[in-house]
Amino acid sequence: MALETLKAKVKKGEGLAVEAESRGFNIKMDEPKDEGGTDTGMNPMELILCGLGGCQTIVASAFAKFKGIDLKDFWIELEGDLDPDGFKGKKDVRPGYQEIRYKIHIKSDSPEDEVRDFVDFIEKTCPVGDSLGNEVKLKKSDIIIE
Amino acid sequence: MALETLKAKVKKGEGLAVEAESRGFNIKMDEPKDEGGTDTGMNPMELILCGLGGCQTIVASAFAKFKGIDLKDFWIELEGDLDPDGFKGKKDVRPGYQEIRYKIHIKSDSPEDEVRDFVDFIEKTCPVGDSLGNEVKLKKSDIIIE
Numbered sequence: 001m002a003l004e005t006l007k008a009k010v011k012k013g014e015g016l017a018v019e020a021e022s023r024g025f026n027i028k029m030d031e032p033k034d035e036g037g038t039d040t041g042m043n044p045m046e047l048i049l050c051g052l053g054g055c056q057t058i059v060a061s062a063f064a065k066f067k068g069i070d071l072k073d074f075w076i077e078l079e080g081d082l083d084p085d086g087f088k089g090k091k092d093v094r095p096g097y098q099e100i101r102y103k104i105h106i107k108s109d110s111p112e113d114e115v116r117d118f119v120d121f122i123e124k125t126c127p128v129g130d131s132l133g134n135e136v137k138l139k140k141s142d143i144i145i146e
Numbered sequence: 147m148a149l150e151t152l153k154a155k156v157k158k159g160e161g162l163a164v165e166a167e168s169r170g171f172n173i174k175m176d177e178p179k180d181e182g183g184t185d186t187g188m189n190p191m192e193l194i195l196c197g198l199g200g201c202q203t204i205v206a207s208a209f210a211k212f213k214g215i216d217l218k219d220f221w222i223e224l225e226g227d228l229d230p231d232g233f234k235g236k237k238d239v240r241p242g243y244q245e246i247r248y249k250i251h252i253k254s255d256s257p258e259d260e261v262r263d264f265v266d267f268i269e270k271t272c273p274v275g276d277s278l279g280n281e282v283k284l285k286k287s288d289i290i291i292e
Binding site: 001003004005006007008009010011012015016018020021022023025027029031032036037041042043044045046047048049050051052053054055056057058060061062071073074075076077078079080081082083084085086087089090094095096097098099100101102103104105106107108112115116119123125126127128129130131132133134135136137138139140141142143144145146 | 147149150151152153154155156157158161162164166167168169171173175177178182183187188189190191192193194195196197198199200201202203204206207208217219220221222223224225226227228229230231232233235236240241242243244245246247248249250251252253254258261262265269271272273274275276277278279280281282283284285286287288289290291292
């Protein structure tokens, strides 16, 4: 199938604040005051945890009927570990997440083994999960010095 | 240094809509109408493009002074390619991003070579960039069937 290209624009605000936009929707990001920010939004690493849980949830909602699963409710608790030394430039410490864990809550009257298979399907199919769990090629297409 | 653990909670809404929360900040996600959603927010794959650009921007804002770079303004255009067949379960097609490209705009009176070195530093240091560009261990800690 032809590739689909998604887009976003991100702009520096005051201090550490950031304004991001995609397809007309806007999100603010920032850092807490003790990290030098003004605490006007979640930070980008918290945002990607939300993106992972959001993607798993949308896969669940989109495929439950097709997979014959009764889906009365669905929610996820996520947490990710990082070592702040990585961000501070210490060698041999990655700046990103070392591990992300998630606890899936699913309210369903379907048989337990079918629900567990459905969760396996969600994990395998989730585009954000694949983007975090496996390498994505990141490419700087240009630097424009204004 | 001790690991830092970031957290988020994500909950299914009506249809494909999703409500996410981290540290008291809330974000809605959804899919466009032609994908079966109600178009009340960006989708999770658009969200993680915002997260990448947001993280690069915060690294720029946080380190410019320390690196001796005049940073008058900073914005990024991002785009990511995915093949919808991956989400539809076609074998050998990954569901996630195949490539993410970004164009960095930086307004600065610093010498061009220093600005380019600063952009290299941003790319190397960005926690979201590392989380997408390299594998993160994803771990289902539990399934709770309610």
